[in-house]
């Protein structure tokens with residue numbers, strides 16, 4: 001799939017923008033703070049309705065304006081359709097084919113995007129939250145109903161934590177409400193876990209050979225899921241549910257004492273092993289980068305396999321962070337198959353034939369121009 005056109009109005013430092021893109025590689029060149037990431041963010045937003053760098057949507061509206069509009073024309077399976085996001089001080093609207101979609105899960109998945117930014121290089125080293133986010137974003141775009149369950153889970157979790165806090169202070173003895181909430185939450189938790197397990201199986205299938213290829217057969221990557229309960233990855237939803245319920249019962253006193261939920265997918269993690277050693281603890285920076293790159297490339301292949309089309313790849317200021325070998329590996333893999341947006345302050349360090357065939361754009365202070373290659 002690819003994005004044919006992008007239109008922005010009052011978006012960050014763009015007053016008004018209308019661009020047509022190449023269906024292969026588009027390179028956006030500009031000095032710092034000119035609007036490169038803003039452009040990438042707009043494409044990301046069209047896919048997920050959310051920014052990758054801020055949860056505060058008001059920040060996306062151009063200063064002094066009261067709304068912001070992002071429109072894209074997407075080509076998927078040789079059919080084109082429009083996507084539109086409008087953010088105003090009153091809220092956000094997402095339109096697919098000009099029809100407003102009230103539920104996120106009805107919108108997400110229409111455009112598949114993989115973003116690779118410098119912060120993704122800390123997928124291995126960073127906090128568990130980064131790794132959970134990786135799973136959630138990826139799973140969400142191939143299985144939109146996952147987003148629904150995640151949303152429900154998070155809603156009940158928040159209420160449950162609130163109740164546990166109250167119980168912690170008031171030392172109330174009536175646990176009926178807590179148990180009702182636990183049951184409701186566990187229903188979604190079990191679905192989330194079951195789906196994460198199957199997703200992981202797919203991810204391993206792609207990531208393992210990719211990692212082996214990048215490391216020239218020297219490294220074997222293993223990805224393990226670390227849940228808060230003892231459960232086998234082939235357990236079905238009912239089995240996971242019963243394990244959760246049992247464990248929640250066991251933990252009831254402790255949760256009340258601590259005033260927070262101690263179990264569930266919101267506390268799980270992914271652990272990466274290279275040649276049987278935990279990469280987070282023992283891996284070199286190079287191994288951590290190879291792992292992050294393998295995960296991103298696996299993400300691309302996985303979407304291709306599940307959706308039937310390659311996603312759009314956003315490489316925001318990340319190429320210069322990769323050495324020549326990893327850079328070439330990445331560019332060779334995507335060449336000709338994946339519509340790619342590369343943002344960079346200079347093309348100097350990027351010597352690859354893919355870039356020679358690319359459409360070049362320059363961006364300065366929110367104004368984008370085509371550059372003759």
Ligand SMILES: Nc1ncnc2c1ncn2[C@@H]1O[C@H](COP(=O)(O)OP(=O)(O)OP(=O)(O)O)[C@@H](O)[C@H]1O
Nearest residue numbers: 012013032033034035036037038059060061062063
């Ligand atoms: N809501 C907004 N309204 C107007 N301008 C904004 C808004 N939010 C951010 N900006 C401006 O956008 C610019 C930053 O753009 P962006 O983050 O895309 O930089 P960049 O070109 O990717 O640079 P770098 O290479 O430093 O990451 C800054 O000048 C900032 O002041």
